Each structure stands twice: as C-alpha cells, then as structure tokens.
Amino acid sequence: MSLLSTQGLTKAFGGLTAVSDVDFELPQGEIRALIGPNGAGKTTFVGLLCGRMAPSAGTVRFDGQDISRLAAHERIRLGIAYTFQITSVFARLSAHENVALAVRRRGGDAVREVPEALQRVGLRDRAGDLAGDLSYGHQRLLEIAMGLAQKPRLLILDEPTQGLADSEIDAFCALVRGLAPETTVLLIEHNMSVVMRVAQKITVLNFGAVLAEGAPEVVQADPAVQAAYLGGVEA
Amino acid sequence: MDFGAHLLLASLEGAVTAAVLTLTALGLSLVFGIMRVVNVAHGEFYMLGAVIAWFVATSLGGHPALGFMAALVVAPVLVGLLAAAADVTLLKRVDYDPERTIVVTIGLLYIIQQVALMTYGPEARPVQEPFNHRIMLPLFSWQDGFYFPSGWGAPSTTSYKLFVIGSAAAVLLGVWLLMTRTKIGLVMRATQLDREMAQVFGVAVERVYALVFGLGAALAALGAVLVVPIQQAHYLMGHDPLLLSFIVVIIGGLGSLPGTVLAAVLIGMSDGIISVFFSPTLAKILATLLVALVLVFRPQGLFGTRAA
Amino acid sequence: MSEAGKVWALHLGLLGLLFALQFVLPAYHHGNLARVMVLASFAVGYNLMFGYTGLLSLGHAMFFAAGMYGMGLAMRHLGWTPGPALIAGVLSGVVLALVVGALALRTVGVGFMIVTLMFAQAVYLVALYFGEWTRGDEGFVIQQAERVMMGLDLSQPGPRYFVAFVLFSACMLLSLRVMQSGFGKVLIAIRENEERARMLGYNVFRHKLGAVALSGGIAAAAGAFYGLLFGYVGATFATTQYSILPLLWVLLGGAGTILGPFVGTLFAFYLIDISSGFTTAHMLVVGVVLVALALFARQGIVGELRARLWRWLP
Ligand SMILES: Nc1ncnc2c1ncn2[C@@H]1O[C@H](COP(=O)(O)OP(=O)(O)OP(=O)(O)O)[C@@H](O)[C@H]1O
C-alpha cells in the first residue's frame, strides 16, 4: 500500500509552474530517489508534501488520509520529517539541544535518545558545540540527526550529501539503507553514485512534471532522462 | 449654522489637516519605502521644524511674513541636515536592522524631545501667520444656487489656510517631479527596488540613504512650519503627527507614494470631519483600530507587493 | 556544583538578598526598591515575549494598564476587596493579550511592532474616552482604608515591600521554570529559527500565543499590584512611554536572561532618579541609553556576563 500519494499536484509561482500536475505514489518502506536538473521543481514538490507551501491544485494523501488541508506542523506530527536543502539548524543552540527539540516534540526521552541520534551521524562528541560553530558538512549531518530523532514514518531528505566528505557519504548511504523498511525515505539527490547505491526506485522530475520513473538502472539508461540532464547542463 | 455650512467648514479644516499630514506622512513613507526602516523619531523632526520656525521668526523681527518665509526655508534644511547626520552616525552603524533601528529611533525620539524641553522650554508658543484675511464662503441651496450667508455663523476661512493647502500641493508636485524626472529620483527608486542590485550598478547606497532620511525629516519639518501659525509650537507636539503618519502610511501601502497621498487626504479629511461631528477621541480610537486591523488582515498590500 | 545547582543558588541568592535588604535599607531606597521590584515584574513579563520568543512588542503598556484598571475599577465601582480585584486585573490582562495576540501574531517583524503600538494606543484612548469611570489622565486614588489585604496595610512601607518582594519572586521563579520547561525551550527555538521549529512539528502560532498570554498576564499582575501598592490608577500608565520603558529595562539588563529584567530596571530607575536631580528632562537619559545599547551593547548587562563569564546563565 502507498504510504504517500499525490494527485494532480500543481504549484505555480506567478507565471512559472514549478510543479505541474504530478501524480506520485510512494509505497511503505521504499527508498525512493527524486532527481532532476536544477530548477526542476524537486524542492517545491516536497515542500508541497510537507505543507511548507500551499498547492495551486491537487491533493496529498498520507497513510490513507487526505492531508492537503493540514498545516505543516500537523503533517510533521503524523510522521513526516523534513530536512532542508539550505541548512537550517538552530545556530545559537547546542547540537544536543537541536536534536533534543526533535526528540521532545514526540514526547521522547532527550537524555537517552539525543546521544543515540548524534552517534548515528557521527556527531556524538560534538554534542556540546553550538550548531552554528559546526562545519558546513557537520551541520548537514546534524540536520539528518534531527530528522532521525523524530522517528518519522516518512523521511524527506533534500540533497543531504551536499558538502559531505566521501567517507561521510559512505556512512550516510549505510545509514539510509538501514532505515528501511520501518522508515520510508524520499531522497532528493544530485550525486548519482549515492542514488544508485541506496535507491530502490527513481522518479525524475523535469520542468515540474514527472519525466520518468522506475528501477535505477532503467532510469539511468533512459535517453529522455539523459537528454534532460544534458539540456539542464547546457542551459 | 445649518448642516451644509458645518460640512463645508469641516471639509476645509480637513483639507488643512490633510495638507500637513500629506507632507509628514510622505516623509515617513519615503524612508520606509526606500530604506525599509521605521523611523519612530519622525514626529520629533516635525516638532523640531515647528520649534526652529519659532526661533527663526522671533529672532528675525520685522514683518511677520519675513520671519515666516525664512523659517519655511531654514527649518526644513536644518532638520534635514540633522537627520542625515543621524543616519550616517547611528542608523548606518546598526546596519538598518529593523529591530535595532526601532530602538535607535526611539532613543532619538527622547533625545530630540528632551533637548527641546531643555532649550525651548515647556511652553506652547505661536508663530504669527504671514498674512491672514477672512474669506467668506459661498453655500449652495437648491432654491438660491450659490449664495453668501451673512451674520453670525456664516462660514469663513482664512487666506492662510488656503495658502497651507496650496503650498502642500506645490511641494507634493515637487517631490513627484524629483522622484520621476530626475536622476537622483531614479537612483532612489532603483535602491528601493533592489538595494544589492543598485549597489552593483554603482549607486552609492549609503549616500542615497542619508539623503532619503534627511529628505523625509525635512518634509515633516516643512509640514510643521506650515501648521505652526495655526497650532503653536510645543515640545510634545510630535506625538500625534507620528501616529497619524503611521496610520496614513499603512493604509496607503508602505512605500507607495500615490497610496500615501491618497490615504493622507482621506484620513486628514475624515479626521477633520469626524472631529467636528463626534468626539475626537472616539475618532482616534476608530482610526488606530482600523490601522491595526488593516495591518493584520492586508499586510501584503501594505508593505508593497514585493517581499524584501 | 552542577549547572542546575548554580542556577538555583544564584537566583535564590538574589531573592534572599532582596528579602534581607528590607531590614537594612534607609527609607528612601527601601521605597525605591519596592517600586523597582514591581516594575521589574513588568519587565520579566516583557522579557518572556521579547527576550525569549523574539517578539518585539511596542505596546506592553496596554497589559500593564489592563491589570491596573481591572483591579482599580473593580475596587472603585464594584466595591471589591483587593484579593478578587487583583485576580480581575490579571484576568483582564490575559484576555486582552489573547485577543491582541490572536490578531497581531498574524503579522511579523515591523508589522507586529506597529500593530501592538496601535492596539496600545487604542487602549489608552479608550481609557480617556470612558473618563467618567476612569477619570482619564487625572486618574483616581485608591483609599488607604481599602488597601488592606490579609491583614497587611499596603499603604505602609513594610508590608508594601514585602508584597512587592513576593510578587517579584513569583514572577521571576515562574519565568525561570517556564524557560526550563519544554514549552520555554520551544519558545527559544522559535526565536532562533521559526521555520525549523515549525518543520519539527511545533505549532508555532500556539506557542507564540501562549507566550503573549503569559507575558501579558505577568505585565497585568505587575500593573494591578502597582496600582494597589501605590494607591493610584491613571491613564499615564497606558501611554507609549510605559511600552518603551520595559523595552529599555530588558535591553539594558539583557534580553533573554532571567536576571536581566531586574538588573535593567534597577539600573534605569536609579539612572533616571539621579538625573532628575539635575534636570526636568530626565527622559533624555532614556534616549541616550537606548541609542548606546543598540550601538554598543546589544546583549545588555547580564547578556554580556553570560557571553563572557557564565555560559550557564539561563
Ligand atoms: N518561492 C518561490 N517564488 C518563485 N519562484 C520559485 C519559488 N521557489 C522556487 N521557485 C522556482 O520554481 C522552480 C523550481 O524550484 P525548486 O527549488 O523546486 O527546484 P529544485 O528542483 O529543487 O532545484 P535545485 O536542484 O536547484 O534545488 C525554479 O525555477 C525556481 O526558481
């Protein structure tokens, strides 16, 4: 059964249709990659999923329930976690407190669970540092820890590996693979090697519409997808 | 006096209020529109204009018109220079951060006001108007057409009040020409649209800001000089114009000059009209609540269309 | 000592000191300190919103005045005794805060500042408009005979100091507890990064509204006690000046610190007190201090202490 689905999801910014009539199904337990050239509408699409902005048209269903009218925080409470493409942590709070805020929201025990979550992304020894003092890569990892700490049913990651070192990327891939099948993952990613390593299925977005969808190898070989990426590079 | 006469008088009083308010609010609106900061000390620049006008007029002597005309030039220029100096020494230093700018201008408010109290004193003092003729006003009725009523209560105004309205209109025209027809106006509008972009294209944003802040204050001072023969100068007189200007600028759409002028006329007129028929306090309550609600329910239309 | 231990030792220590001071202070400073403690309670309320939640209100005088009038009008026109009248005052403040908050919180930044300013102005004008009951700017006096609560004659310096002390202790400890609670930590999170807090699943609007209600309630309590302890209720306390003063106190003492409001109020009070010895234009000091704070010391006294010495200060 689908954990998440959309029907006719559309978002227009003035004259620009950033997301155009997208029908999308994400089965429970899957790790799905969402790819597409810059400006394809990926961030906008997931923003519509978790309620950061209102759609121009279309519906979003989560776990059988129509959540199109719910506010962002209500959707998060249903079990969706979101990490920002542009790093967004509480810069003047400690790494520990950043994660603790995520843990406490669902009534978890911060003392026990925060070190656990930090451990999983390799930031356990930085717990006392101010988030703003961490390196860029570490801030990205902190965001992922905040996502994990929410114990979400659906984890949406927007370009999480941007700015990570190779060793950190390897650890990240292992981490994400370990999340399934309890956690369903929707991963926006430009790094194709990450996509090929973790994704069970890929959805390609181009000019706001779904261009292709299927198994990684199939999508990778799809001439239309290659054309879109090449076109994207040229533009 | 019959209703028609009342209404006519009230509209004329309203037009005078509206004229002064337009100038004052225009200053605030320019500053907000271009610099995106709220100047809480705006009312004190207004007060300063009136107080300086009194100093100039009393120290000059001679025919009252002489002192007044001198004040009309000296007060706005001095106040404008002072404001520009405040911009360079204070606002620039806090990076025009909205919160810190508010704190700084609140500080400025008290500093200017209290310095005025220490030097000018707590008294209210009039400045004599340069000229003052009573002008009878015609009324209109269906039987007689236009006619001049006679006796007690015949509606009249003074030439000075008409002068205030005329001058405000002239200044308004001047500002409009400045903004649309001159290079400096173009530069100001460019800065308003996109500060970074303007900088890239070689606009000295800092100088534009100092100029705008000075111009905004000078407009307030000018409004005050015009009003001081009618209202007297007092060190606390800046409070009401500040609130009214806020009201105007918000209703008219922050940063929109035509909106500001329209709202000033509307509110100035209605303030005059409402105060004649109702208690002025009630009018003010309604006006302040209206502004608050406009800001709450139509913020996008009021802070301009573009997100900062 | 653990950090929590240090925190409690410091704050309870301050309260102990304030309690002890009443027995040694000369009459003049004894009276001043009682007044400072009530005003500092006002600042504590302001700080919850401005310092901890990041909401800059320019209209807190309306909550102070709501408390003062809620208490004063109930005593004057309904003949209530101080206890119920104080409760009426606090409730007036909370209700007003909920209404104003529900509307004003739809705006952000400069909009929020102006909306709160406008509502406060409307409240001030309403107090003038109903001058028949409120006696407007002139205000009214609460008779000495009525100012007796639980056997304490509040017109006497001793009981007055004691009650002011109890009020301040309650407000400060309440704010400390709130900021140690999950709710308070969410407020800080909202101040630091509202969007992130929302995307962690927190209802930002509700939390802000809670902060406004709490802040307005504490400000109203301060207003109600001020009227009762000093026996006077007047529209002056609803003017913009009384919205600016708590901003000054909190900025001076340190926004977002528990001790800041008291330290700031104490400093500003004596600063103004001393300068009024020289000039009638004592508000000049307020202006200069505000400008200097914005320019040079954004963290305030306790904030600087925290940044330089005691990182554990709440
Ligand atoms: N708030 C907005 N207002 C106007 N246009 C927007 C807004 N947000 C995004 N857009 C536009 O919508 C389009 C899609 O943007 P989006 O950020 O969703 O792309 P993306 O696929 O995430 O790109 P990237 O890979 O660069 O992150 C772009 O053309 C972008 O300029």
Ligand SMILES: [Mg+2]
């Ligand atoms: Mg994106």
